[in-house]
Amino acid sequence: MKLSFSIATRFLRSNIGQTLIIILGIGIGISVQIFIGSLIQGLQKSLVEKTIGSSSQITVTAEIKDDGISDYINLEEMIKAIDSRIVSVSPTYDNAGLMEYDGKSQSLLVRGFDFSKADEIYKISDAIIDGTMPQKTGEVLLGKNLIDEYGFKVGDVINVITPDQAVKECTIVGFFDLKVAQLNTSWCITTRSSAQELFGAGDIVTSIEMQVDDNSVFASDKIAENVSSKIGDAYKVTDWKAQNEQLLSGLSGQSISSLMIQVFVMLSVILGIASVLAITVMQKSRQIGILKAMGIKNGQSSLIFLFEGLILGIFGAVTGVLLGLGLAASFTAFALNPDGTPVIALYIDPNFIALSGGIAVLACLLASLIPARKSSSLNPIDIIRNN
Amino acid sequence: MENVLELKGVNKIYGTSVKTQVLTDINIAFEKSSFSSIIGQSGSGKSTLLNIMGTLDTPTNGQVFLNGVDTAKASKNTLAELRNKSIGFVFQFHYLLPEFTALENVLMPYRIGGGKVNKEITDKAKEYMALVGLEKVMNNNATKMSGGQQQRTAIARAILNNPDIILADEPTGNLDSDSTENIYTLLRDINMRLGTTFVIITHDRHIAEKADRIIEIADGRINLDIRKT
Numbered sequence: 001m002k003l004s005f006s007i008a009t010r011f012l013r014s015n016i017g018q019t020l021i022i023i024l025g026i027g028i029g030i031s032v033q034i035f036i037g038s039l040i041q042g043l044q045k046s047l048v049e050k051t052i053g054s055s056s057q058i059t060v061t062a063e064i065k066d067d068g069i070s071d072y073i074n075l076e077e078m079i080k081a082i083d084s085r086i087v088s089v090s091p092t093y094d095n096a097g098l099m100e101y102d103g104k105s106q107s108l109l110v111r112g113f114d115f116s117k118a119d120e121i122y123k124i125s126d127a128i129i130d131g132t133m134p135q136k137t138g139e140v141l142l143g144k145n146l147i148d149e150y151g152f153k154v155g156d157v158i159n160v161i162t163p164d165q166a167v168k169e170c171t172i173v174g175f176f177d178l179k180v181a182q183l184n185t186s187w188c189i190t191t192r193s194s195a196q197e198l199f200g201a202g203d204i205v206t207s208i209e210m211q212v213d214d215n216s217v218f219a220s221d222k223i224a225e226n227v228s229s230k231i232g233d234a235y236k237v238t239d240w241k242a243q244n245e246q247l248l249s250g251l252s253g254q255s256i257s258s259l260m261i262q263v264f265v266m267l268s269v270i271l272g273i274a275s276v277l278a279i280t281v282m283q284k285s286r287q288i289g290i291l292k293a294m295g296i297k298n299g300q301s302s303l304i305f306l307f308e309g310l311i312l313g314i315f316g317a318v319t320g321v322l323l324g325l326g327l328a329a330s331f332t333a334f335a336l337n338p339d340g341t342p343v344i345a346l347y348i349d350p351n352f353i354a355l356s357g358g359i360a361v362l363a364c365l366l367a368s369l370i371p372a373r374k375s376s377s378l379n380p381i382d383i384i385r386n387n
Numbered sequence: 388m389e390n391v392l393e394l395k396g397v398n399k400i401y402g403t404s405v406k407t408q409v410l411t412d413i414n415i416a417f418e419k420s421s422f423s424s425i426i427g428q429s430g431s432g433k434s435t436l437l438n439i440m441g442t443l444d445t446p447t448n449g450q451v452f453l454n455g456v457d458t459a460k461a462s463k464n465t466l467a468e469l470r471n472k473s474i475g476f477v478f479q480f481h482y483l484l485p486e487f488t489a490l491e492n493v494l495m496p497y498r499i500g501g502g503k504v505n506k507e508i509t510d511k512a513k514e515y516m517a518l519v520g521l522e523k524v525m526n527n528n529a530t531k532m533s534g535g536q537q538q539r540t541a542i543a544r545a546i547l548n549n550p551d552i553i554l555a556d557e558p559t560g561n562l563d564s565d566s567t568e569n570i571y572t573l574l575r576d577i578n579m580r581l582g583t584t585f586v587i588i589t590h591d592r593h594i595a596e597k598a599d600r601i602i603e604i605a606d607g608r609i610n611l612d613i614r615k616t
Contacts, residue, residue, distance in 0.1 A: 003498050007486075014486040290482045293443055294496045294544075295471025297464050381443045384478065385434075 004300050008307035023315045029269035030320020030360045035327045040258035042347035056209030057240045058224045068204035085216040088120035091205040093195045100159040108188040112195025131174020137194040140170045143184030144177045274367035281371040289383025302372035309368025313361035390416040391551045391584045397449030409435045410607045420582040424595040427604035433588050441554045471500045475545030477555035483529035490525040493544045515543040535566040552584040
């Protein structure tokens with residue numbers, strides 16, 4: 001074992017130029033693997049984050065929608081206790097109204113939030129671009145897209161007509177930008193009690209919205225199922241996955257294509273190493289013949305090449321990880337949006353990188369099986385006789 | 388005297404469709420501490436015979452006994468061990484490992500045999516290298532030595548494990564006459580001092596005559612077997 005290892009290192013060292021080129025070759029393959037993997041993962045994370053990061057991932061509503069949820073305080077506590085992966089829970093009162101201003105009108109979705117809870121989901125306080133948060137009854141926030149359309153400014157008063165034809169006056173205390181045009185034109189945000197009062201609804205909510213921790217986003221459906229089974233038939237539970245099938249199929253398509261690319265990169269790395277190692281056996285067949293004449297066993301002569309594969313794999317993996325991280329760093333440093341943020345924020349997952357490195361080492365070992373077998377079957381007499 | 392190596396009825400045929408009989412009915416034995424030479428024309432089969440004696444090649448039929456062990460019945464690993472412990476090879480083209488220094492080459496059979504390189508064995512290797520006059524180039528890379536130095540390194544390597552028998556195939560084939568003379572003197576000296584058995588192939592009759600026993604191979608048969616008295 002020790003002898004095989006020392007012969008392997010000596011073989012590699014004696015041809016250091018070739019060894020470095022092989023290591024670089026493996027390294028480039030692995031770096032591409034790591035870079036593409038991090039890029040796709042980053043892309044998916046940012047897509048998911050943009051799509052559902054600031055929205056309700058699991059929503060509980062009353063089975064008969066118009067009834068609303070009156071027991072929401074207990075229900076909120078119950079839901080929190082069901083699954084520790086649920087990190088934010090926000091009871092909300094929503095209703096549709098018609099806004100009238102300066103002779104023009106449009107429909108609005110009035111959303112009544114407990115800001116301390118809803119902020120965790122919608123990050124409203126970060127989204128305010130002008131004015132302050134609503135505090136008193138009748139104070140509302142509108143989306144930034146309405147500013148230009150109606151010429152609104154903070155302090156303006158609008159009329160909101162409820163489904164019961166009641167006309168209520170509301171004061172605009174600020175504007176938000178949630179980065180989604182549809183929300184910026186149709187949402188009217190206010191406090192929960194203000195919304196309840198506006199629509200004369202009493203102390204009920206229409207939905208309880210929640211978010212799960214970042215690592216459980218894709219388990220939302222399972223968590224939703226669990227919540228549904230615990231809180232009973234009076235409530236309906238929906239999750240983002242059921243409502244975003246297209247996004248999900250897009251993501252899985254992307255994952256598969258990225259996996260394909262990675263598999264083929266790996267395959268070409270393996271083939272490259274296998275052929276290079278096969279050539280080294282040819283180069284070293286004379287030495288193997290001499291060693292066998294001196295009594296080295298077939299197993300030991302195979303081990304020489306397995307060790308070569310292992311050493312090349314380890315150094316190749318390290319080079320690949322460094323190169324890949326370097327590539328990722330330069331990509332995030334140079335490929336920028338006009339505002340200076342990276343085009344795609346790469347997701348550097350240590351587990352993924354360790355896995356890529358591990359696969360590289362394994363692939364090199366696998367590739368060295370061919371030359372190892374060749375070395376084992378080499379007959380010293382062929383070398384001695386043919387000189 | 389006890390036989391180190393014995394061949395009984397050895398035949399060697401090459402080829403399957405066109406058969407070439409290289410060796411025919413070879414019966415020969417070598418006693419312990421003997422010094423024999425094998426002569427014969429090119430293509431007479433002497434190298435094949437030596438390779439069969441060294442278990443590198445196998446006879447088509449017939450038996451080879453090394454220290455009384457029938458090599459045909461031994462496994463590949465046993466044969467490898469046998470070669471490592473009992474046989475030392477010196478080939479015409481010295482066959483050193485170019486990646487290693489002269490000293491490392493000399494130590495190689497010992498390491499293959501599973502030995503740990505310690506001061507004792509290193510000193511022994513150095514002593515043998517001094518014996519063959521290589522004390523000054525011990526740490527040179529194998530490729531950075533003259534032909535004669537490489538050949539002498541190969542001899543030091545062959546004797547390090549104190550094998551029972553050393554098989555040498557034209558060990559001086561590509562050396563000048565002075566070096567040739569030196570190397571034979573050296574081999575003879577080792578034979579005397581360590582009691583190692585030698586079988587040496589040569590095409591040089593002048594050299595062959597210095598051996599205790601001369602075996603001539605012609606057309607794959609033993610033509611002559613002369614012992615000096």
